[in-house]
Each structure stands twice: as structure tokens, then as C-alpha cells.
Amino acid sequence: MEMRGSMTEDAAALSGGGNDTVAGRLALAIHEHRIQPGTKLAEDELGEIFGVSRTLVRAALQQLSHERLVTLRRNRGAFVAQPSVREAREVFEARNLLEPRTARSAAARATAADIARLQRHIDEEHAALDAGDPGRALRLSGQFHIEVAVIADQDTIRDFVAQLVARSSLIIALYWQRRTALCESHAHHALLRALADGDGARAEEMMKGHLLDLVSSLDLRNPAPPARSLREALDRI
Amino acid sequence: MEMRGSMTEDAAALSGGGNDTVAGRLALAIHEHRIQPGTKLAEDELGEIFGVSRTLVRAALQQLSHERLVTLRRNRGAFVAQPSVREAREVFEARNLLEPRTARSAAARATAADIARLQRHIDEEHAALDAGDPGRALRLSGQFHIEVAVIADQDTIRDFVAQLVARSSLIIALYWQRRTALCESHAHHALLRALADGDGARAEEMMKGHLLDLVSSLDLRNPAPPARSLREALDRI
DNA sequence: CGATGCAGGATTGTATACATGCCTGTCCTA
DNA sequence: TAGGACAGGCATGTATACAATCCTGCATCG
Structure with missing residues (x-):
């Protein structure tokens, strides 16, 4: 293996x-x-x-x-x-500061091998979903974001993103509203294409939009x- | 007291x-x-x-x-x-992603009391320098950056900045080239004025420039x- | 019948003891 | 004399023992 x-x-x-x-x-x-x-x-x-x-x-x-x-x-x-509602907002605010520009850097550095690895990652994510293992799919989905920081070759930011992704998992457990569909993999695939094209500006925008979608899929009103x-x-x- | x-x-x-x-x-x-x-x-x-x-x-x-x-x-x-030279660069790259936009947020939220507290902070910094305690001055100088995140009311980002500031202290210990003068307090004072004016765009620019100056004052070529x-x-x- | 106080049990906080691996200095050898 | 192997000491890795605190259930009282 x-x-x-x-x-x-x-x-x-x-x-x-x-x-x-x-x-x-x-x-x-x-x-x-x-x-x-x-x-x-x-x-x-x-x-x-x-x-x-x-x-x-x-x-x-x-x-x-x-x-x-x-x-x-x-x-x-x-x-x-x-995580409280406030903490949830803060976590995604921090991700919003870190990840889009990191995606831009990643686009400038990504090799063919990097792209292939990301593609395999997305495939695994799909496989987990099809296999009825949403927990594993969620974890892989988070790791995708970490991979981007890896490609950007920024270990310090990678560690921050890893922490924020982990906390996001808790936030999703608490505040996810199931009525939104799993558009995740679409967003990741679109981001992947931007990275493959070496289009930093587009990668940055895609990441920003993706994070926005993520926050939108949460119900951050009821503080309980x-x-x-x-x-x-x-x-x- | x-x-x-x-x-x-x-x-x-x-x-x-x-x-x-x-x-x-x-x-x-x-x-x-x-x-x-x-x-x-x-x-x-x-x-x-x-x-x-x-x-x-x-x-x-x-x-x-x-x-x-x-x-x-x-x-x-x-x-x-x-911290290695690479880590030093990464730390300031992360600060560059987090702090300028946090300064912008802080400008939108800063109260008179916040400004007064920052001013006292700068005064303390000067006092420590005059008293010949550069260690204390350096620590206060770092805390100034944390204070900005506090005013922005972003606890999560504040924790990241606090860690980055602490690591920056180590980086300064290793790579500071003494030939550059202490322009620190000037930069902090200028940033304070932008915050007091509620001028977010200017605060963001000042912070960005300040961090750039900081990196420029380091000698990131040889490890010692x-x-x-x-x-x-x-x-x- | 409900509230309060107390006691026993259980869990965490801290210290100490034992096990394991590294470092150094010495002694032997070539 | 230089190099290396070995042994002893020493610092860290882990487990266990004891102390302090909290939770729970029961008894007692209003």
C-alpha cells in the first residue's frame, strides 16, 4: 500500500x-x-x-x-x-486570513506530483462518502486544506491551519445544519484546477469562496x- | 499599583x-x-x-x-x-498574513480607552529603554502587537499572534543585526495614530510596513x- | 416532601521511585 | 599518541503512590 x-x-x-x-x-x-x-x-x-x-x-x-x-x-x-459560536466565527476568520493567500502561494509552487496527490486525496474523499463513512470523509476533507499549506511549503502556517481545521471539525459537529448538501468535493476540485493551472489569483478566490460557503452552511445563531x-x-x- | x-x-x-x-x-x-x-x-x-x-x-x-x-x-x-532561518521567514510570513488585517479590524473597534492603554504601553516601552532594560522593552514591544489583536476582539488570532511574537523574540535574539537603530517605537506610535483616527486602511498599511521593517532589520543569511x-x-x- | 449537610467513593494534582537510554571519562590497544 | 570500546554516572521516560478536591448518595431536618 x-x-x-x-x-x-x-x-x-x-x-x-x-x-x-x-x-x-x-x-x-x-x-x-x-x-x-x-x-x-x-x-x-x-x-x-x-x-x-x-x-x-x-x-x-x-x-x-x-x-x-x-x-x-x-x-x-x-x-x-x-467551541462557542464566537469561537466558531473566530476560527473561520483566522482561516480566512491564512488560507486564501496560502492557496495563492501553493499555486505558484505546485508540481505535477502535488496535483496528482491532491487528486488522489479527493478520490479518497469520494470513496469514503460512497462507503458510507462520513467521518472519514470529513477528516480527509480537512486534510485537503492542510495539503495546500504543505504545497505552499509553509510549515508554520500549516500547523496553524491544521489546528484550525481540527477545531472546525468540532464546530461542524456542533453547528452543521444538515439541510445543506455536501458541495465540498466540488469546491475542492475547482480549487485543484486553479492550482494545476498555476493560477494564484483564482486559487485565492476559490479558497476564499469555499471558506465562505463553509461558514454559510453552519447555523451560528442559537448560542446553545x-x-x-x-x-x-x-x-x- | x-x-x-x-x-x-x-x-x-x-x-x-x-x-x-x-x-x-x-x-x-x-x-x-x-x-x-x-x-x-x-x-x-x-x-x-x-x-x-x-x-x-x-x-x-x-x-x-x-x-x-x-x-x-x-x-x-x-x-x-x-529558530532556523527558514522558520524565521515563515514566522514573519504568518505574521504578515494575520496582523495587518487584524490592525484594520482594530481600527474599526478601538475605543478611547483602548487608545489610552496603547499609549501607556508605548510610554512604558520608552521608559524601559531609557532605564537601560532592553529585554523588558523588547517584551513590551511584542505585547503591543498582541494588544492590537485584543482590540480587534479576536481571541483566536490573538493566541496565534502571541505565539508568533514570542517566537519572533527568539528570532531577534539570533538574527538581529545591531547596526539598525531602534525605530520600533516610531512605528508603534504611527500605528497608534491610525488606530485613533479609526483609519483601518492606514492601520493595515502601517502594520504591513512595520513587519517588513522588522524582517529587514534581521540578518537571515548565516545561522549563529x-x-x-x-x-x-x-x-x- | 423537599432541601441541606455530611460521609464515602472516585477522580484529579503532585511527588517520588524505578527503568531506560545517553553521555563522558578512562583504559586498553594498535 | 590516537582511536575505540566499555563502564559508570546522570538525565530523561514511565509508572506508581500519596494528597487534595470534587461528585454522589443517603440521612436528617425543617
Whole structure:
């Protein structure tokens, strides 16, 4: 199978750098919506699941907390983060500042191999959707954005984008309104064509529009994210 | 003295949220160039200095590692980060994407109180320079940029900027060429005026130019790292 | 019957102990 | 004398033990 690392590595651009680490596996589960926002992450439980002591679990939770995927509450424990409406807007505002111009840079640098890799990425995304695995499709869809930063050869921005994409996954879990269809892959394909053409200006515009569409597909009016339990809903700060 | 938190809090926008924490104190020392890039940060030594066990020291080092202020090398230990030339360019590229447009937003939102606070900030910066404390002046200078993001009311971007500013401090420690004068405060003052006028376009341009000047004042051709003792730099505070 | 206070259990916070791998200095050899 | 192998010390990696805090259920009281 092989697959030359790139996608696999980039999945771990953050989250410990490996999918075999505690942080990486947790991040993957969150990213694919297999754990819902607000879920309590008990140290002993995770330790048992992953077969390590609380020491390593705590280190992983701290890392994920720094990436804003997990919220640490003193003497209460760790929980999968529940981004507020405000945070949701801020995340997409930040993406809007970073990604379009990064896409422009990527267009100027993309090689044939890069384009082919992106195409395979989109294919995988389709395959996941057809296979009825929307979680995996969502994760791949996010990784597409990270790939763009990789092609732009900007590691620092890539890390920021990776974090923002991960947080966007949580935001989608909370605020996605299902009545909008999955236009995702269309947007990615159009962006890919701009990159293949080396048309930076168009790539920038496509990315900007794509992000706008993403925000538009969210329902950011009701300030009440669905909480796991009544307790969680009431004593939240 | 009091000083109403704002600047003090923002200093801890990252780094644990408090200057009394291990991470906060370490970050401050790094930020003020009291510890040089490359310095070994031994766990036992730090534990003794701060009066805590290695457990807490490790947590702090992990956090600073996430903020790219510290480099963790497996089985080798922690070191103050030494940003490469490439990383230096990337950091300022990221700042260039984030800060100018954030300054524009800030101009649209700045209140009289905000302007007054920024003015006090600049005054403090001057005072530190006059008092012959360039480390403190540099830290305040960086916090000015964070303040702009605070006024723009963008917490997510603020955190990114805070991290980039901290990394910039390391970059300056490594690549600053002293032959350029301190034009800093001039630039900040000009930016302040644009913000006070509510002139977003001008604020954006000023910030862009200011960042360009900053990069121009660096010598990004040859890598050259120094190093020094540790306890001496940390005993104060 | 509902509210309040208390106690026990459970979970997190911190420190310490043990295991593992690196670094250095010495000794041996060519 | 230069080079390399080895052993010991030392720093880090991980797990476990103890302390502090919080949550839950029950008993008691109004």
C-alpha cells in the first residue's frame, strides 16, 4: 500500500506526530466525530484503553488542550471541547486570513506530483462518502486544506491551519445544519484546477469562496451547543 | 499599583495564563532574552529553582514546546528553541498574513480607552529603554502587537499572534543585526495614530510596513547560535 | 416532601521511585 | 599518541503512590 507518507504524516502535523500515540489516536477519533463534543475524557479510562499509565494520558490531554480540541478544567478533568459560536466565527476568520493567500502561494509552487496527490486525496474523499463513512470523509476533507499549506511549503502556517481545521471539525459537529448538501468535493476540485493551472489569483478566490460557503452552511445563531448532559450545560463557566 | 490587568494578562495569553506558573516564568525569561536560544533546560535544575517536582517542570516544558519556544529532543531533554532561518521567514510570513488585517479590524473597534492603554504601553516601552532594560522593552514591544489583536476582539488570532511574537523574540535574539537603530517605537506610535483616527486602511498599511521593517532589520543569511548559564537568568523575579 | 449537610467513593494534582537510554571519562590497544 | 570500546554516572521516560478536591448518595431536618 505504502502511499508515500504525505497524507499520513500530515494527519499528524499536530497531535504528537504519530497516529500510534495517545494524542494522535484521540485526535483522530475527535476529528472523525467518533467522540462528541463535551464528552468526558477520564484519565484512568483512557489509560486502560490505550494500555499506558495516567502519566502519558495526561501528557496527551495537555497537548490536545493546547490545540483547543480538549478543554481542561481544574480538578474536574478533560472534556472534548465545545467551541462557542464566537469561537466558531473566530476560527473561520483566522482561516480566512491564512488560507486564501496560502492557496495563492501553493499555486505558484505546485508540481505535477502535488496535483496528482491532491487528486488522489479527493478520490479518497469520494470513496469514503460512497462507503458510507462520513467521518472519514470529513477528516480527509480537512486534510485537503492542510495539503495546500504543505504545497505552499509553509510549515508554520500549516500547523496553524491544521489546528484550525481540527477545531472546525468540532464546530461542524456542533453547528452543521444538515439541510445543506455536501458541495465540498466540488469546491475542492475547482480549487485543484486553479492550482494545476498555476493560477494564484483564482486559487485565492476559490479558497476564499469555499471558506465562505463553509461558514454559510453552519447555523451560528442559537448560542446553545448541544451538551452531553444537563449538568454540563449548566455549570459551563 | 494595580495596572488593571490587561497588559499583564495578555503577557500570559499563552504560557499557562499566569506569571507565577513555571511555564509563565520560563516564557518571560525567554521573552526578555535572559535565557539564550539553545540553552539546556534540565528538569532537575528547573525543579530546584522553582521549588516543584519534575512532574510540573515537564508539563511546563511540554507546553512551551507546543508554543515552539522550547525544543524537546527525545532522551536528550529540553532546550530553548533556535529558530532556523527558514522558520524565521515563515514566522514573519504568518505574521504578515494575520496582523495587518487584524490592525484594520482594530481600527474599526478601538475605543478611547483602548487608545489610552496603547499609549501607556508605548510610554512604558520608552521608559524601559531609557532605564537601560532592553529585554523588558523588547517584551513590551511584542505585547503591543498582541494588544492590537485584543482590540480587534479576536481571541483566536490573538493566541496565534502571541505565539508568533514570542517566537519572533527568539528570532531577534539570533538574527538581529545591531547596526539598525531602534525605530520600533516610531512605528508603534504611527500605528497608534491610525488606530485613533479609526483609519483601518492606514492601520493595515502601517502594520504591513512595520513587519517588513522588522524582517529587514534581521540578518537571515548565516545561522549563529550562542548559549549561556541558566540559574543566573532565572533566580530573579 | 423537599432541601441541606455530611460521609464515602472516585477522580484529579503532585511527588517520588524505578527503568531506560545517553553521555563522558578512562583504559586498553594498535 | 590516537582511536575505540566499555563502564559508570546522570538525565530523561514511565509508572506508581500519596494528597487534595470534587461528585454522589443517603440521612436528617425543617
